[in-house]
Amino acid sequence: MARRKIVAGNWKMNKTPSEAVALVEELKPLVASDDVDVVFCVPAIDIIPVAEAVKGTNIQVGAENMYFEEKGAYTGEISPAMLVDAGVKYVVLGHSERREYFAETDATVNKKVLKAFEHGITPIMCCGETLEQREQGVTMDFIRQQVKIGLQNVTADQAKTMVIAYEPIWAIGTGKTATTEQAQEVCAGIRACIAEVYDEATAEAIRIQYGGSVNAATAPELFAQADIDGGLVGGAALKPDFGKIVNYK
Ligand code: PGA
Numbered sequence: 001m002a003r004r005k006i007v008a009g010n011w012k013m014n015k016t017p018s019e020a021v022a023l024v025e026e027l028k029p030l031v032a033s034d035d036v037d038v039v040f041c042v043p044a045i046d047i048i049p050v051a052e053a054v055k056g057t058n059i060q061v062g063a064e065n066m067y068f069e070e071k072g073a074y075t076g077e078i079s080p081a082m083l084v085d086a087g088v089k090y091v092v093l094g095h096s097e098r099r100e101y102f103a104e105t106d107a108t109v110n111k112k113v114l115k116a117f118e119h120g121i122t123p124i125m126c127c128g129e130t131l132e133q134r135e136q137g138v139t140m141d142f143i144r145q146q147v148k149i150g151l152q153n154v155t156a157d158q159a160k161t162m163v164i165a166y167e168p169i170w171a172i173g174t175g176k177t178a179t180t181e182q183a184q185e186v187c188a189g190i191r192a193c194i195a196e197v198y199d200e201a202t203a204e205a206i207r208i209q210y211g212g213s214v215n216a217a218t219a220p221e222l223f224a225q226a227d228i229d230g231g232l233v234g235g236a237a238l239k240p241d242f243g244k245i246v247n248y249k
Contacts, residue, residue, distance in 0.1 A: 005223060006163060006207050006230040007246045008039040008062060008124060009237025010092060011046070020046035023238065024053040030243025032058060036230065038246055039090050040237075041124070044078050051087035062090035062124065065098060068111035080119035091116050092232070094150060095126045096169045106149035113150055117158045124163040124209070124232065125150050127190070131170035139168075140189045147193050156198040160205035164190055165232040171212025173234060180221045183210040187227035216244035223248050 015023055020042060031038050041062035042050050051061045067077035083091065093116065094109035109125065116123045127146040129139040143166070151159060166186050171178050178186075187208045195203035210222050211232030222228055236242055 003205070003207055003229045004035065004037060006037040006039065006209065007242075007248075008041055008090065008092075008163075008165075008209065008230070008232050009242055010064065010095070010211070010232055010234050011040070011042045011237060012064070012097070012234060013043060014238060015043065015046060017046050017049045021049050021053045024050055024059070026240065027242055028054070028057055028059070030240055031246045033246050034058075036246050039124075041090065041092050047083070047086045047088060060089045061087055062092060063088050063121075064092050064095070066091045066093070066112055066116060066121070068108065068115045080115050080121060083121060084119050088121060090122045090124055090163070092124045092126065092165075094146070096128055096167060096172060106146055109146075109150045110152050113162075114153060117154065117162075122162055124165050126165045126167050126211070126232070128167040128169050128172075128212070134168065134170065139186065143186060143190060144193050147190055148197060151194075151197060156202045159194065159198055159202050163207045163209060163229075164194075165209040165211045166190060167211035167232060169212075173213070175213050177213040177215075177218045177222075178210070180225060183222055184225040184227055187225065191227050214245060216241045216248075219245045219248040 039060045039062045041064050063083050066080055071079050093112045098104040113123045127143050129142050133142050168178050190208055191203045194206055207229040209230045209232045210228050214231040214233045215236045
């Protein structure tokens with residue numbers, strides 16, 4: 001069975017609650033689609049108003065992070081139950097910005113992935129190499145490590161339902177999209193890694209997105225690749241362009 005495409009916007013630290021609602025109202029008619037899953041991953045404080053604003057549409061709400069404990073003395077953190085209660089279906093985990101600025105590691109990403117599954121939230125687990133790693137020829141070694149550690153103790157049945165986002169760090173927010181060949185090559189490599197860790201059926205089911213300066217012009221070719229099942233979109237997710245990316249065909 002063909003994998004259903006999934007296009008997720010990663011709003012990052014943009015939009016106040018009232019701005020978020022205005023953006024949803026603007027994008028709503030543009031992102032309507034019968035054959036692509038559409039997710040708006042928004043700042044925590046925007047989740048409740050956005051969940052309200054998307055009611056009755058095809059848009060699903062995602063979070064940009066989550067803590068791996070149930071509750072308690074973790075000042076400033078957001079628990080999985082809080083996200084579920086607010087209507088969140090997806091959570092971005094291990095984004096390179098969280099790894100770089102907030103000390104996320106493969107091990108903490110793994111704890112969060114497991115916790116998300118426990119609560120029925122679908123993880124969008126991010127991986128991706130630096131420019132230096134690409135130049136040194138260790139891209140795939142590095143990504144295989146991120147993926148394998150991130151998936152420790154995740155069952156095949158769980159892995160089948162999740163999303164992995166391949167985001168080369170040098171392509172994020174730089175306007176420098178990976179070439180279609182580079183993106184497809186790594187996404188195929190990730191799928192092969194999943195087949196090794198689990199089996200072919202799991203590798204065939206898991207959805208792998210490309211992310212990094214995706215825009216309306218680059219999406220059609222990227223999303224047409226055999227192993228690219230959609231995109232994780234930053235900058236262009238805040239603009240009408242996002243509608244064109246969702247409706248890339
Ligand atoms: P970008 O961000 O599309 O602005 O490059 C992608 C991401 O960081 O998820």
